[in-house]
Amino acid sequence: MTLTVAADIARDADGHIANRSDWNEEVAVALAREEGIEELTDRHWAVINFMRKEFDSKGDAPSIRKLTKESGVSTKELYALFPKGPAKKSAKIAGLPKPKGCI
Amino acid sequence: MTNNHQPIEKVSIIISRGSLEGVYPGLIMANGARMEGIEATLFFTFFGLDAIIRKRMDHLKVATVGNPAMHLPTLLGAMPGMSAFATSRMKREMEKLDIPPVGEFIEMIHDAGGTLYACKATVDMFHLSKEDFCPQVEDIISVGQFYEMSAGGQIIFT
Numbered sequence: 001m002t003l004t005v006a007a008d009i010a011r012d013a014d015g016h017i018a019n020r021s022d023w024n025e026e027v028a029v030a031l032a033r034e035e036g037i038e039e040l041t042d043r044h045w046a047v048i049n050f051m052r053k054e055f056d057s058k059g060d061a062p063s064i065r066k067l068t069k070e071s072g073v074s075t076k077e078l079y080a081l082f083p084k085g086p087a088k089k090s091a092k093i094a095g096l097p098k099p100k101g102c103i
Numbered sequence: 104m105t106n107n108h109q110p111i112e113k114v115s116i117i118i119s120r121g122s123l124e125g126v127y128p129g130l131i132m133a134n135g136a137r138m139e140g141i142e143a144t145l146f147f148t149f150f151g152l153d154a155i156i157r158k159r160m161d162h163l164k165v166a167t168v169g170n171p172a173m174h175l176p177t178l179l180g181a182m183p184g185m186s187a188f189a190t191s192r193m194k195r196e197m198e199k200l201d202i203p204p205v206g207e208f209i210e211m212i213h214d215a216g217g218t219l220y221a222c223k224a225t226v227d228m229f230h231l232s233k234e235d236f237c238p239q240v241e242d243i244i245s246v247g248q249f250y251e252m253s254a255g256g257q258i259i260f261t
Binding site: 063064065066068074075076079083084085086087088101102103 | 131134135137138139140200201202203210211214215216
C-alpha cells in the first residue's frame with residue numbers, strides 16, 4: 001500500500017515531491033522506503049519536523065551544522081538515521097526540494 | 104542532475120597548505136562528499152598539518168601577501184595586523200554561511216564518517232608525534248599507504 005501512495009505524486013528533476021501540498025505523514029513513510037529506510041522512528045521525525053519548520057521560515061533546508069545544533073540530533077546519529085546523505089534524504093522524506101547549501 | 108556517468112563513490116582529499124583559505128576548500132569538499140554519501144579520506148601534508156595540530160587548528164590565518172586575488176598592494180598586506188584583520192573578516196563571513204571553525208569542522212567530518220590521516224614524511228620533518236594532533240586523526244601514514252587507501256577512488260589535491 002505504502003509504495004503506491006507516493007507513486008502517483010508529481011516529482012521534480014531530483015525526484016523530490018514537486019508540490020508540498022501532496023505531502024503527508026503516510027507519503028513520508030513511502031518516501032523513506034524509497035530511500036531504503038524501512039521505519040521512521042521518533043528520531044527520524046524529530047529531524048523531518050525540524051527540516052519542515054526551518055524551510056517554512058527560511059525558504060531553504062538547514063545546513064547539517066544547524067540541523068545538529070538545533071534539532072538535538074548529533075552528526076553521528078544523523079548519519080545513522082539517514083545513511084548515505086542525511087541532508088538530501090531527510091529533505092526528500094520531509095517533502096522538501098533538494099537543499100541548495102554546500103555545508 | 105542526471106547523466107550517464109558512474110557516480111563518484113570515494114574521494115581522497117589532500118590538504119597541503121596551512122593558511123585559512125588553503126585549508127577550508129578541502130574541508131568543505133570532504134564534508135560535502137559525506138553529505139552526498141561519498142566515502143571521504145583526508146590526508147594532511149606539509150603546512151596543511153596545522154589544520155589538525157591541536158594548538159594551531161583554530162588559529163589559522165589568511166595570507167595577505169603573495170595573493171593577487173586579495174586585491175591589496177603587497178606592502179600594505181605585509182603591515183602588522185593585516186593578516187589578523189583579513190582573518191577575522193573572513194571568519195565572520197563564513198560564520199554567516201554556517202561554515203564552522205576548523206576544530207568543529209574536523210569533528211563534524213569525523214562524526215560524519217570521514218577519516219583523517221597525517222603525512223608521515225612531514226611529521227618526521229617537523230618532529231611531530233601523534234600527541235600533537237587532534238583526537239580525530241586516525242593515524243600517521245606514508246604516501247604508499249595513502250595510495251593504497253585511495254584505491255578505486257578519486258584523488259583531489261588542494
